[in-house]
Amino acid sequence: MNKTEPILVLVVDDEPVALAAHADYVRRMDGFEVAATAGGMGAALAVMNDPAIPRIQLILLDMNLTDGHGLDLLRRIHGLGLVPDVVAITAVQEIQVVRSAIALGITAYLIKPFTFAAFREKLENYQNYHALLTERSVTTQDAIDRALSTLRPSGKLQLPKGMLSETLGTVSDWLRSAPNPASAMEVATGLAISRVTARRYLDHLAETGSAVKAPRHGSPGRPELEYRWLR
């Protein structure tokens, strides 16, 4: 596993205070790097067109810019033949704007004001999505679906019936601190819980995109699924 290159980010906001704050949030995240900032539509287009600036992969985009609308900026960028991913960060709550933004390809929509936790969740989701789709050069339906699953919000604000947030935290912590990917049985014995329970929580982590599962081959018998913590 080679070291992954950071995701280059362009932050766009016409309010200097918000611009600095968002850029700072990005710098606090591992795997991301602020490649440039822009205070408006013109500046953003200049950055995207500048050959001296390396390829931007993600844009944090405010909708209400002084010299235009964020969605127009996005259309202009698309018109240049560029297809960066975009996280919309705005105070606009009109459904029409939200629908249009989603139709134009934003990967997340963050309504201001927001906490760093909310911000981090969106960017981590994008990070997982990005990792899943850059591994290979050709893909399958299954891989696309899994990548999209990690990208869309998991709605984990409300965890499924039959699960306790405390137990979920315990399992998450154990898996995160595990040096190697672990099977359901290993987690179960390590935490002194039953295999079924461990598997149920591990599966939830896999579905929400916090972990990935892969079969472990080489020994006879049905392959056991090992779970690996992401990030």
Added chain:
Amino acid sequence: MNKTEPILVLVVDDEPVALAAHADYVRRMDGFEVAATAGGMGAALAVMNDPAIPRIQLILLDMNLTDGHGLDLLRRIHGLGLVPDVVAITAVQEIQVVRSAIALGITAYLIKPFTFAAFREKLENYQNYHALLTERSVTTQDAIDRALSTLRPSGKLQLPKGMLSETLGTVSDWLRSAPNPASAMEVATGLAISRVTARRYLDHLAETGSAVKAPRHGSPGRPELEYRWLR
């Protein structure tokens, strides 16, 4: 619950057989209506521009059109100021196209060939998403996240009995990155799996058209079949 108006769909494909088939699939779904069909980029743009045709809300879009690329068509439509939702339906499996399509706002990506069940799942997901975002005129972060989460693919993939999607992905990756065509034995030793398992998955790849197998002659012993990844 008042009766909801049907979602108007435009189907785009340059193959008349596929075009008719996809349109027929749409007609079999409740809540959807085929507003028009188009056999190419020009025809699709004409439909979108025609004031006599009511507002299209969803496009089933093929990528490989005779007179252009599907992604270009999507950019052109955006350039008209229209923001329809799009489901990509294509045989293209290149990661670059998939990434671009997602960045340009497609709500689902269906790789041909597909079953009606897979098709229905994508459209039903979109239907739920559409219903959630047309209820109100102003929304909240929570409502947006819930709407986006309905667009998450369920991830259930129909595979032949006796096969695991994760293992299939592993074998596909190995074969794809192999410089030369590989035999079942070479794949088995390279992935630390048994020869039988490797051969079963390789055979599946050959049957689905992702790979071809050819006998390798010249050495004593029964000729071994070598598998080569297809673009």
Added chain:
DNA sequence: ACTGTTGCGTTCATATTGGTCGTAAGAAGG
């Protein structure tokens, strides 16, 4: 041309694990 050798394709039984159903223990509410 015939036959032996060689190595792989193929089949089958087996070893383990995954997934699901019913049930018990514990907490919350009346």
Added chain:
DNA sequence: CCTTCTTACGACCAATATGAACGCAACAGT
């Protein structure tokens, strides 16, 4: 104190990779 809902456990059935055994196709030597 009793009822009810929730969560974890135990045991069953189903599923998947493995290894060995069998058969076949091409090469090589006689």
